[in-house]
Amino acid sequence: MASETVSDSTAPEARTRSSAVGVLVVTAGVLAALVAAALTALSASDAYAAYGLPDPGPVTRFGLPVVRVIAESGAVVCIGSLLLAAFGIPAKRSGALAADGYAAVRAAGWAAAVWFVGAVLMVAFTAADASGRPVHEVLDTEVLFGLVDALEEAKAWGLTALIAFVLALACRVVLTWGWTTVLFGGSLAGLFPVIATGHSATGGAHDIATNSLLFHLFGAALWVGGLVALLAHAVRGGAHLGLVARRYSAIALVCWIAMAASGVINSLVRVPLDQLFSTTYGVLVTLKVLALVALGGFGYFQRQRAVRDIDRGSGALVRLGAVELLVMFATIGIAVALGRTPPPAELGPVPSKTELLVGYPLEAPPTLFRLLFDVRFDLVYGTLAIALAVLYLVGVRRLRARGDKWPVGRTAAWLCGCATILVATSAGVGKYAPAVFSVHMGQHMLMSMLAPPLLVLGGPTSLALRVLKPAGKGRPPGAREWLLAFLHSPLTRLLTNPFIALALFVGSFYALYFSGLFDVALTQHWAHLAMNAHFLLVGYVFYWPVIGVDPAPKPLPSLGKVGLVFASMPFHAFFGIALMMSATVIGQNFYRSLELPWMTDLLADQRLGGGLAWASGEVPLIVVMLALLIQWSRADTRAARRMDRKADADGDAELTAYNAMLRQMAEQDSPRKG
Numbered sequence: 001m002a003s004e005t006v007s008d009s010t011a012p013e014a015r016t017r018s019s020a021v022g023v024l025v026v027t028a029g030v031l032a033a034l035v036a037a038a039l040t041a042l043s044a045s046d047a048y049a050a051y052g053l054p055d056p057g058p059v060t061r062f063g064l065p066v067v068r069v070i071a072e073s074g075a076v077v078c079i080g081s082l083l084l085a086a087f088g089i090p091a092k093r094s095g096a097l098a099a100d101g102y103a104a105v106r107a108a109g110w111a112a113a114v115w116f117v118g119a120v121l122m123v124a125f126t127a128a129d130a131s132g133r134p135v136h137e138v139l140d141t142e143v144l145f146g147l148v149d150a151l152e153e154a155k156a157w158g159l160t161a162l163i164a165f166v167l168a169l170a171c172r173v174v175l176t177w178g179w180t181t182v183l184f185g186g187s188l189a190g191l192f193p194v195i196a197t198g199h200s201a202t203g204g205a206h207d208i209a210t211n212s213l214l215f216h217l218f219g220a221a222l223w224v225g226g227l228v229a230l231l232a233h234a235v236r237g238g239a240h241l242g243l244v245a246r247r248y249s250a251i252a253l254v255c256w257i258a259m260a261a262s263g264v265i266n267s268l269v270r271v272p273l274d275q276l277f278s279t280t281y282g283v284l285v286t287l288k289v290l291a292l293v294a295l296g297g298f299g300y301f302q303r304q305r306a307v308r309d310i311d312r313g314s315g316a317l318v319r320l321g322a323v324e325l326l327v328m329f330a331t332i333g334i335a336v337a338l339g340r341t342p343p344p345a346e347l348g349p350v351p352s353k354t355e356l357l358v359g360y361p362l363e364a365p366p367t368l369f370r371l372l373f374d375v376r377f378d379l380v381y382g383t384l385a386i387a388l389a390v391l392y393l394v395g396v397r398r399l400r401a402r403g404d405k406w407p408v409g410r411t412a413a414w415l416c417g418c419a420t421i422l423v424a425t426s427a428g429v430g431k432y433a434p435a436v437f438s439v440h441m442g443q444h445m446l447m448s449m450l451a452p453p454l455l456v457l458g459g460p461t462s463l464a465l466r467v468l469k470p471a472g473k474g475r476p477p478g479a480r481e482w483l484l485a486f487l488h489s490p491l492t493r494l495l496t497n498p499f500i501a502l503a504l505f506v507g508s509f510y511a512l513y514f515s516g517l518f519d520v521a522l523t524q525h526w527a528h529l530a531m532n533a534h535f536l537l538v539g540y541v542f543y544w545p546v547i548g549v550d551p552a553p554k555p556l557p558s559l560g561k562v563g564l565v566f567a568s569m570p571f572h573a574f575f576g577i578a579l580m581m582s583a584t585v586i587g588q589n590f591y592r593s594l595e596l597p598w599m600t601d602l603l604a605d606q607r608l609g610g611g612l613a614w615a616s617g618e619v620p621l622i623v624v625m626l627a628l629l630i631q632w633s634r635a636d637t638r639a640a641r642r643m644d645r646k647a648d649a650d651g652d653a654e655l656t657a658y659n660a661m662l663r664q665m666a667e668q669d670s671p672r673k674g
Helices: 002-052 058-088 099-131 141-150 152-170 177-189 206-235 241-270 280-308 315-339 354-358 368-373 381-401 409-426 428-432 435-455 460-468 479-487 488-493 498-513 517-521 525-547 556-582 587-592 602-616 616-652 653-673
Strands: none
Touching: 058 099, 058 152, 058 177, 058 206, 099 141, 099 152, 099 206, 141 152, 152 177, 152 280, 206 241, 206 525, 280 525, 354 587, 368 428, 368 653, 381 409, 409 428, 409 435, 409 525, 435 525, 435 587, 435 602, 435 616, 460 479, 488 498, 498 517, 498 525, 498 556, 517 525, 517 602, 525 556, 525 616, 556 616, 587 602
16 A cells, blocks of 8 residues: 555656656757748748749748658657667566556657657648648648659658558557567658658769768667657656666767768768858758767767766756757757758759769779779668678677687688678679669679678677676666577567578569569669668578578578578579560660660670579579588587597496497397307
């Protein structure tokens, strides 16, 4: 009864604290909306004139940035709350969410509802803005659907609204840590449709601009949303506040570095240095950079001080975090205004068709030298390859520092796999792949059939489990426990099922290239990113149970491993032959529209790509068989050593017993012969 009395008495106080955080977030959102509207007033008229569009009126002109601030505020709070629930607040050992985690998920649900409303309004405002009409004129269903069908950005906001709606519903029913991590991934996916449209997705160098925007917006969402969730957790008087604050501080530092680097890269693509202070866009970029620099330094040092003083109470953290939050939302307002301002690069000379469709010119045909050394760094996969190599080497170094050994062959295999990804995406192969089918097929083979077997031979999860320290009994789970939970999750067991892995590995060839899906994907940069991710992941889950050093959730016997590899070979061979025999050019309209003077015979290029697919099917067989032979040899050696150690320990009792049995059988047979 006493505990119930305490709970009842503290409930109003907890609600009051939560309301205070809500008021703070609303205040910050209003500040962001005012900043966005004020700065938009300086550039909106110029934007309509620059693009030759009629002015849709003040409601649409000023309402659009305000509505976008509402949508983005809901998005960052939703993402930050789910981040807190999934990786900040420790879940129970049973996998159920703790009370604080459940509160964060419920907050994410309300934020997702705000995100949904803002995204729905953005559909109408975007349609009105693009058509030069007041927003009330496009609210007719037939008119709105017609405009949305013609506007990629309006479609993107519609898809975002659908994702936010699903998140809002799911957050009402989720009670476990595993599903919370799924919702967190879904919330990040909700940012992607809008990233794929707008300034960064059009014009020259849109590949670099879009990739940098991915880092920038994801970093901003985790940084800003994470701070909101941390303040809410502190105001609620949540458990493990020091641990949660330290985890957020580490994430915030990484996000700030990613935002700073990607923001500089994106700005250099959109505004020349000599126009940084002479154009409205350049001034807004400068303001945003200054705000980010101030936030990075101020936020880091104040969080460090607050974390040190966390045992004295959460007051310091809340006070300092509130100031940082207001500046963060003001920065969001600047970013929204920046999105409403035409970049100088878009108002310059009209890019060629190749630059518009691919992002950069291709003036010469691909040669072996250009495929290897004509570098165009891929910010997503190039960064991924370098980061994976560095993290692996750091892990190996830590093992050796404490006196443990790690096989050199595994390190070499992992680094070769990372190098393969780097060459496939950031060398000339990656540069020519979007425009030349045969080069694309070569990239496909590298990403799905060469890099994955090398990576699984590196044993990354075994290395991580040896490097990461266990949380210990009674302590909150950490990175090692999260990794183990993922390895034992139903999703991992499903994907590494031999039949599922085989179907994904070989079936995706036919589903992508013979269904018309590839033709649609060719025009979208985000689709190229998704294809490379798919190639790499399905290759990894296929080769993991076959030759992987890490124990697979569903181990295969030796004959099963060989059989799985041989079962995939006919499908690869038939796919390559089908490409070579086909009289229809896949992606013909897109490749013709590039107007590359040195690409005249598309069918011959497709046949070359089919030949690469057919011939490359032998490469994984060689790698797999060589790896299996080495693994079998080492297994036999280990078994022989175990038998020798056992014999030394028990005086070879097993062999002595076996010889005694043979003598006994011989003695029993002797009287019969006599």
